[in-house]
Every structure is written in C-alpha cells, then in structure tokens.
Amino acid sequence: MSSSVHTYITAQVCFRWRKIISTNTDDGSRPEPRKTTKFVPSQPRLRLEACTERAMAFMGVYPNSYISLPHKIIKIRKSFKLFFQAPPPTSLVSSKLRSILRHAVAQHDAISSQAEVPSSTASDAFPFSGLEDVMTGYMLGKRKITEVAHAVWKNVVRKGDLVVDATCGNGYDTLAMLRLIADDTRRGRVYAMDLQKDALASTSSLLDRSVTADERELVELYAMCHTKMEDIVPTGNAVRLVAFNLGYLPGGDKRIKTKSETTLLALEAAKRILAPGGLISVLAYVGHSGGREEFEIVQSFGAGLPIDSWVCCKLQMLNRPLAPVLVLLSKK
Numbered sequence: 001m002s003s004s005v006h007t008y009i010t011a012q013v014c015f016r017w018r019k020i021i022s023t024n025t026d027d028g029s030r031p032e033p034r035k036t037t038k039f040v041p042s043q044p045r046l047r048l049e050a051c052t053e054r055a056m057a058f059m060g061v062y063p064n065s066y067i068s069l070p071h072k073i074i075k076i077r078k079s080f081k082l083f084f085q086a087p088p089p090t091s092l093v094s095s096k097l098r099s100i101l102r103h104a105v106a107q108h109d110a111i112s113s114q115a116e117v118p119s120s121t122a123s124d125a126f127p128f129s130g131l132e133d134v135m136t137g138y139m140l141g142k143r144k145i146t147e148v149a150h151a152v153w154k155n156v157v158r159k160g161d162l163v164v165d166a167t168c169g170n171g172y173d174t175l176a177m178l179r180l181i182a183d184d185t186r187r188g189r190v191y192a193m194d195l196q197k198d199a200l201a202s203t204s205s206l207l208d209r210s211v212t213a214d215e216r217e218l219v220e221l222y223a224m225c226h227t228k229m230e231d232i233v234p235t236g237n238a239v240r241l242v243a244f245n246l247g248y249l250p251g252g253d254k255r256i257k258t259k260s261e262t263t264l265l266a267l268e269a270a271k272r273i274l275a276p277g278g279l280i281s282v283l284a285y286v287g288h289s290g291g292r293e294e295f296e297i298v299q300s301f302g303a304g305l306p307i308d309s310w311v312c313c314k315l316q317m318l319n320r321p322l323a324p325v326l327v328l329l330s331k332k
C-alpha cells in the first residue's frame with residue numbers, strides 16, 4: 001500500500017455541527033470503519049451520513065453523497081451543497097474544501113438569521129434559500145418534483161404555522177411539513193388526512209420512526225375525505241399551506257385514488273382556509289386513468305383565480321408527457 005497520507009472524514013451534519021470523525025493514516029493502514037462508512041483507500045473522501053431529513057433537505061444533501069478529493073481536486077459525484085456550522089479541523093482538509101465550508105457556514109448563518117425574523121412569511125426573504133439548487137437540479141433532471149415542492153414550502157411556511165396535508169399517504173409530505181412547523185412554542189400543527197386507514201398507519205409509523213414524541217404530537221391524523229378539511233382545521237384564514245399529492249397510495253390499492261370532483265371541492269375548501277401569503281401546492285400525476293382529467297381540473301381552478309390576489313403557476317416537463325406536474329397557487 002502507498003505511504004501517502006489518506007484523510008478520511010465522516011461528517012454527521014445537522015443544524016448544529018455534531019461531530020467529525022477523522023483518521024489520518026500515514027502508513028496507509030485502513031482506519032477503523034464505522035458501520036455506515038465506506039472507504040476507498042486510495043482516495044481521500046468526505047462522506048455525509050446520518051443527516052436528519054430536514055437537515056438534508058435544507059442542505060440539498062442526500063444520503064451517500066460524497067465529495068472526493070483526489071489530488072485536492074473536488075469531484076462532485078452527486079450534486080449537493082454543504083452547510084456546516086463549523087468547518088472541520090483545517091489540518092484535515094484541502095484549502096479548496098475549507099473555502100467551500102467557510103462559504104457554506106456563512107450561507108447557513110445568513111439563512112438561520114432570516115429564519116429568526118418573526119411575523120413575516122418566509123417568502124418575504126428573497127432570493128429563496130435552497131430553492132435555486134433544487135430548481136436547477138430539477139431542470140437538469142437530477143432532482144425530483146417532490147423535492148421542488150418541499151423546497152418551495154420551506155420558503156412559505158414558518159415555525160408555529162398551521163398546515164394541511166390533504167393526502168398524507170405514506171407520510172413523506174407530512175414529515176416534511178412537520179419539520180417546517182415544529183418548534184418549542186408547540187403552536188404549529190399539521191392536519192394530515194387520507195381516505196385509507198392503511199395510509200394513516202403508514203404515516204403514523206414513519207413519524208414514530210423519524211421524530212421525537214413532542215414533535216409527533218403536533219401532527220393530527222384523520223381518516224377522512226379532504227373535501228371535509230374545514231371540519232377539522234381552524235377556519236378564518238389561518239392555514240399557511242395546503243398540500244395535495246394526488247393519485248393513489250404508492251404500494252397500495254391503485255383503485256383508491258383522488259378523483260376530479262372531490263379534488264375540486266377540496267381545492268375550494270383549501271382556498272377558504274388559506275392565510276394571506278399562504279400556498280396551495282398540488283402535485284398531479286397524469287399517467288394513470290383519470291389523472292390527466294384531474295390535472296386539467298386543477299389547472300383550470302388555478303387559471304380562474306383572480307390575478308389581484310393569487311399567483312398561479314405550474315412546473316411541467318415538456319418532453320416527458322407522463323411526468324407529474326406541480327401546480328402552485330400562492331395567495332397574496
């Protein structure tokens with residue numbers, strides 16, 4: 001084995017810098033591997049692991065992303081951006097990586113201080129944090145439309161807000177929302193609903209695995225049709241986000257799916273409960289039977305909203321006619 005110095009850094013990244021485990025080996029011996037750490041002995045490598053989902057979404061980092069530092073040239077194997085609250089010890093990283101980390105820390109600080117500004121919607125902050133990366137990734141085919149939706153939500157929703165997941169399914173959107181609203185004040189709520197008990201069980205199980213008991217209490221799950229959301233959600237323009245992820249439960253019974261008529265009624269209900277500055281987010285799937293018709297209903301609903309009080313748009317792939325379409329209806 002070569003006698004060159006190999007630097008291995010395992011970084012656990014969260015809002016707070018937690019730990020860096022690193023090993024310098026000048027005899028080429030392999031460092032004690034951690035359970036989740038992979039090594040390529042000839043290549044110094046920084047691995048991001050065990051990020052919380054929110055931190056990952058915040059950073060645009062996904063599990064198993066790496067930056068490799070062969071000959072101190074940073075090769076990005078997957079597109080991502082780093083946010084650290086403290087850079088790793090300087091002796092362990094190249095100057096190029098150090099400067100990326102410093103920049104990342106500065107951006108993190110800037111974003112954190114924006115997040116502390118009370119009594120405004122997140123959308124008052126412009127340009128939108130993190131969205132640029134996700135949008136570019138989406139446009140280049142490297143990010144999913146659900147990630148774009150979550151990044152947009154992050155710029156609209158504040159800690160302590162009331163939000164509605166109108167189709168909670170397996171709970172990924174519910175979890176993303178919970179992470180946006182949860183804080184020590186415990187004022188925030190996610191009202192999550194689904195027609196299917198299986199979906200609620202799946203959401204409940206995801207939450208139990210992913211958040212603290214205190215955070216879990218901020219989610220209310222309802223087995224009901226979303227046309228009735230006003231029965232459970234405080235009315236009077238209190239809700240910051242109503243999200244629909246239409247279609248059927250992935251891994252479930254495909255015959256149980258959202259339908260144009262009820263989706264339209266639910267959109268009307270969402271419109272009534274939405275706060276100024278709030279957002280109705282609809283992810284529509286056009287590939288299954290009835291899906292395109294449903295999307296067109298959603299599209300017409302958005303197109304008919306008055307321009308003095310709503311901004312309505314859609315994100316759609318041109319050369320992938322069956323790709324899901326994101327419709328965003330933003331109330332001024």
Ligand SMILES: C[S@@+](CC[C@H](N)C(=O)[O-])C[C@H]1O[C@@H](n2cnc3c(N)ncnc32)[C@H](O)[C@@H]1O
Nearest residue numbers: 167169170171172173194195225226245249258
């Ligand atoms: C695409 S899945 C939702 C995915 C989910 N948001 C997630 O993050 O995993 C659509 C869900 O809508 C539910 N659904 C269908 N019609 C509904 C209705 N009228 N009211 C509430 N939920 C409904 C289905 O049972 C299904 O679980």
